[in-house]
Amino acid sequence: MIRLHHCAQTRSMRVLWMLYELGLDFEIVRHGFDKTLRDPAYLALHPAGRVPALEIDGGVIFESLAALQYLAARHPEAGLEASGMDGLNWLHFAETISQHTAALTQQHIAIYPPGARSSLVCKLEAARLGKTYNALEARLAGRAYALGAFSAADVALGQALYMARHFVKLDAFPLVAAYYKCLSKREAFKRALPEADETRLYVQDYYEAINV
Ligand SMILES: N[C@@H](CCC(=O)N[C@@H](CS)C(=O)NCC(=O)O)C(=O)O
Structure with a gap:
């Protein structure tokens, strides 16, 4: 099992x-x-x-x-293996995105009292997250998926974007936005979303930079 x-x-x-x-x-x-x-x-x-x-x-x-x-x-x-230099790089690039999301989740949601949150860390992490979108935008030029055909790398990156867009919107990155839109239409993606009655980590669609 x-x-x-x-x-x-x-x-x-x-x-x-x-x-x-x-x-x-x-x-x-x-x-x-x-x-x-x-x-x-x-x-x-x-x-x-x-x-x-x-x-x-x-x-x-x-x-x-x-x-x-x-x-x-x-x-x-x-046929979903992400292997070889390119495959492993882009599969694991999801974590380069997600480390910033984790820091932003901590700052916007997890740290109490809210006065202990840092607007400086929020701005820095959001800027660094934006740089990862830039890298993905460049990779997606001429490609529908990170490795050409749909693979585990897209599951990793698509999920990383699912979390990250709560802090940095995708709109300014047209290829990344279109990529995420395409991935989020997959049945398997939709089935992995929270159930209707499940407690969510993100209660807002988007968290503005905080000013403390
Ligand atoms: N590199 C690990 C990170 C795992 C991780 O930090 N998971 C978070 C959720 S995204 C967690 O369980 N956090 C609970 C905690 O830190 O207490 C992975 O990709 O599995």
Whole structure:
């Protein structure tokens, strides 16, 4: 049995999307995005108490992009592998995007009291996130997908954009905006979105830079 430990609107969504792309049978364990991730039972699956954790083939994969690589290689018939220099670079570039989203999520949502948030860090991280959009914009010139054909790299990058656009809009990056629009129409992407009654990490579509 494949079992995915998941929190809505987090990096575990990448793995959920990929599992749906592959049409596999699996269970989802939905966690709250809170201290329960540090419960000893969960720490036995993920050493830092984060999501995702994917129980599969008698082991656990606890890095989202490793999970995408593993799943794509496990199912070569789906043709989703992102391998070689280009494939690995663009698959893992998702994390270059997401590290800024994580910092911005902390600043705009997680840090309490709100007075402890930093407008300087918000502006810096948003500017650095914009630079990653620039890099992706250049990569997408003449390409519908990061590697030409749809692959695990697009699942990773599309999900990274899904989170990132809460802090830096895609409008100023026409190729990235069109790419995200195309990816977000995929059935597997839509199935990986939060359920109607699920607690969301992002309660706003967009978070303006804060002034403290
Ligand atoms: N590099 C890891 C990052 C995992 C990670 O930090 N996940 C976040 C959600 S996006 C998390 O679980 N945060 C909970 C916490 O920090 O307490 C991956 O890609 O799987």
